[in-house]
Amino acid sequence: AQKVTQAQTEISVVEKEDVTLDCVYETRDTTYYLFWYKQPPSGELVFLIRRNSFDEQNEISGRYSWNFQKSTSSFNFTITASQVVDSAVYFCALSEAPTGRRALTFGSGTRLQVQP
Amino acid sequence: KAGVTQTPRYLIKTRGQQVTLSCSPISGHRSVSWYQQTPGQGLQFLFEYFSETQRNKGNFPGRFSGRQFSNSRSEMNVSTLELGDSALYLCASKIGTADEQYFGPGTRLTVT
Numbered sequence: 025a026q027k028v029t030q031a032q033t034e035i036s037v038v039e040k041e042d043v044t045l046d047c048v049y050e051t052r053d054t055t056y057y058l059f060w061y062k063q064p065p066s067g068e069l070v071f072l073i074r075r076n077s078f079d080e081q082n083e084i085s086g087r088y089s090w091n092f093q094k095s096t097s098s099f100n101f102t103i104t105a106s107q108v109v110d111s112a113v114y115f116c117a118l119s120e121a122p123t124g125r126r127a128l129t130f131g132s133g134t135r136l137q138v139q140p
Numbered sequence: 141k142a143g144v145t146q147t148p149r150y151l152i153k154t155r156g157q158q159v160t161l162s163c164s165p166i167s168g169h170r171s172v173s174w175y176q177q178t179p180g181q182g183l184q185f186l187f188e189y190f191s192e193t194q195r196n197k198g199n200f201p202g203r204f205s206g207r208q209f210s211n212s213r214s215e216m217n218v219s220t221l222e223l224g225d226s227a228l229y230l231c232a233s234k235i236g237t238a239d240e241q242y243f244g245p246g247t248r249l250t251v252t
Contacts, residue, residue, distance in 0.1 A: 059240060061243075066245065067228060067245055067246045067248075068243055068244065068245045068246065069230060069232075069243035070243075071240050071241070071242060071243075074239075074240045115183065127173065127185035127188060127196050127198065128173075128175075128183075128185065128232075128241065129185070130182060130183035130184075131182075132182050133182065133183075
């Protein structure tokens with residue numbers, strides 16, 4: 025069975041600090057996809073990134089960066105120079121690729137509060 | 141391009157009643173999935189429809205059902221509502237099988 029663990033329930037930082045959100049996953053498949061979503065107070069889940077299991081290259085998008093390490097089954101998310109607008113709940117998710125098992129398994133989420 | 145829309149946004153029902161929620165996917169997206177979000181259980185997968193066929197189903201009782209129409213719009217129905225069904229119900233759509241899902245704003249259901 026697949027599982028996603030986000031051990032950090034809540035993180036509070038001051039604006040302009042860097043913050044890393046941890047994500048550890050478990051799966052028996054060799055082909056899978058990892059995702060990060062942001063859920064602001066409005067409730068809508070906003071897609072941030074998708075990474076497939078064969079692509080271990082780190083990715084940077086503006087102030088956001090992701091570190092994927094298969095050796096430790098981790099897919100961590102770093103926000104550089106955090107801003108108040110980054111305050112939200114962030115979810116890491118896993119989708120196994122084989123036919124019939126493409127549902128997203130979500131972690132429990134990390135609530136990030138960025139204080140001005 | 142319009143995003144995923146869900147109606148209604150808020151709903152209050154009484155135990156024992158049934159409810160139908162609606163989801164319109166992004167134009168061109170043929171896959172629609174439903175998730176339930178509660179403080180206790182987090183985000184849980186309900187089911188996925190693709191081309192009017194249920195392709196995948198989560199671990200929920202038979203009171204939870206869904207369907208998809210030829211225009212890819214989807215509905216989910218919950219019969220004999222229980223207090224524990226109070227949740228945010230999120231719908232997500234995607235183009236194909238391995239693509240990222242885009243979520244709607246959700247329907248917040250309160251069962252009293």
